[in-house]
Amino acid sequence: MSLEAKYTRKQFVVGFLTALGSPAFAHLQGGRQSGGDISIEDLKAYEKMIGIQFSDDERKQVLESVRQFRGTYENLRSQDIPNSVPPSTYFIPQGRQPAQKVETQMRAENWSDLVVPKSEEDVAFLSVAQLSSLIRRKKISPQELTEIYLARLKKYGGPLLNVITLTEERARKEAADATEQIAKGHYLGPLHGIPYGIKDLFAAKGYPTTWGAAPYKNQTFDYDCAVVEKLRAAGAVLCAKLSMGALAMNDIWFNGRTKNPWNPSQGSSGSSAGSCSAVAAGLVAFAIGSETQGSIVSPSHRCRVTGLRPTFGRVSRFGAMALSWSMDKAGPLCRTAEDCAIVLSTILGSDPRDPTAVDRPFVWKDAPNQKWVQSLKIGYVKGENSPDPDFIELLKAMGAKPKPVSFTPVPDGIQIDLSVESSAAFDAFTRTDLIDELKDSAWPNIFRAHRFVPAVEYLEALRLRTIVMQKFEQELGDLDVVLVPDRGGGLLFTTNRTGHPQVLIPNGVIMRGSQEVEQSFSIFGRLYGESEILKLGWLLQQKTKHHLKRPDLSKI
DSSP: OOHHHHOOHHHHHHHHHHHHHHHHHHHHTTOSSOOSOOOHHHHHHHHHHHTOOOOHHHHHHHHHHHHHTHHHHHHHHTSOOOTTOOOSSOOOOOSOOOOSOOOEEEOOOOOTTOOOOSSHHHHHTSOHHHHHHHHHTTSSOHHHHHHHHHHHHHHHHHHHTOEEEEOHHHHHHHHHHHHHHHHTTOOOOTTTTOEEEEETTBOOTTSBOOTTOGGGTTOBOSSOOHHHHHHHHTTOEEEEEEOOOTTSSSSEETTEEOEETTEEEEEOOSSSHHHHHHHHTTSSSEEEEEESSSTTHHHHHHHTOEEEEOOTTSBOOTTBOOSOTTTOEEEEEESSHHHHHHHHHHHBSOBTTBTTOOOOOEEEOSOOOHHHHHTSOEEEEOSTTOOOHHHHHHHHHTTOOOEEEOOOOOOTTTTHHHHHHHHHHTHHHHTSGGGGGOOSOSHHHHHHHGGGSOHHHHHHHHHHHHHHHHHHHHHHTTOSEEEEETTOTHHHHHHHHHTOOEEEEEEEEEEETTEEEEEEEEEEESTTOHHHHHHHHHHHHHHHOGGGOOOOGGGO
16 A cells, blocks of 8 residues: 555645654754753744644644654764765766776876976976876986975965875875885886875874864874775875865865965865865875865866866765765866876775775776867857857867757755755764854854755755756767866756766966956766866867966965
């Protein structure tokens, strides 16, 4: 017998109210633990808040049950559930996926004629591919390179407020190990000996992992996150835990606002604020950030670096702070799209500790060329938000046939998916006095307010999200990539919910009065289509050369 056969709609909602009524009122009253009996007036207030109305007789029927269910919630709250534990159901992207066998290949440009620049500053701004060539040919050692970046982190990290913890001891040990291995002929690949930094929501054994928030300043873990594990296995050198907006929002952390190296009077945007700021300032060769809804793309745009948000599930999130189990993604911040490909090829793959992480092909056998572009099916958004016409003409000149396309915006109301998940992730925190230590943050109000979202509405938002995925896949049609100006407009919000990848490419500046305003463009791809968007991004970077520009750090 179905639910519809057994219950009327109103009877079923009465049961729902019975199960959810109690805890909301305790938090509405501002207490850490509810006190006093629930009254008929409390039920009326709750009904008004969620937009339904019962009769007095119906309220009397559920009142005692609502009171008794308080014990159930208190039992749930008494359980110790670590932040990293996801719900028993998890998000799976829907859409066309590669049919070929699982394969990972990465062949970067050779740079065999490159010599070591005379200036350490020039060395610091080389790409990962260029540094890799110098290390492989023993023109510079990992130890020498690491000392260059450590010195820059010490000099500029404080003024830019982009470093939370310098991992100096670990960096020197890893650099010494890499130098010794390479001297013996044990070269591990393009990241061997390359110094990097990581957003401080990722665990690194023996160092604080603060999540950018004062209540967690002294938090440590006795293990490395999955991304650091893979980078360590590839021989990369961890130099710093980089700043992030508190609990992954914006660019303000417990010591202040991370600065944009191009304009120190400006914040670097968030929440992968320190990762983008450090790469832009040449303090690390590359960095790792994370995105839930714009946290890689937005600071990449502001700091004029190349940022990749991979397909959901491409990279394990084990050992990373959870904000939204169905939207959190880890990805690289680099100088070039080719560098992003090098890093992605190292950190991708399944992980039994993260049930959403999967194995899918990633192949970059050859540098992209004009013939390859001609085979690519390219779309671009039409209307006022169309990308720079010069790009469209450039693609046409290479033989491509880009076509205009439009996409349906994300419906209003669906955004509660992120807020409800984040509120659940930090529910235990919200119910303690520690939350009062979180200053200059919108999170406390968000966490408290979304305690009042009914479960039915949350699930309805997830059902709507399924429709968004299906609609986006339909509108994407047979396209391989889609170009959009700057951070991607509405597609940024759509694809963070569908799980599709995005790379942001710096595109110079325009002048508004006396102020330089950064410009960029985004390339969106199919699920697990990072190879296509990164190749196209790299090809366009080779034409425009904007990635070669660097900020004037004398202003810092």
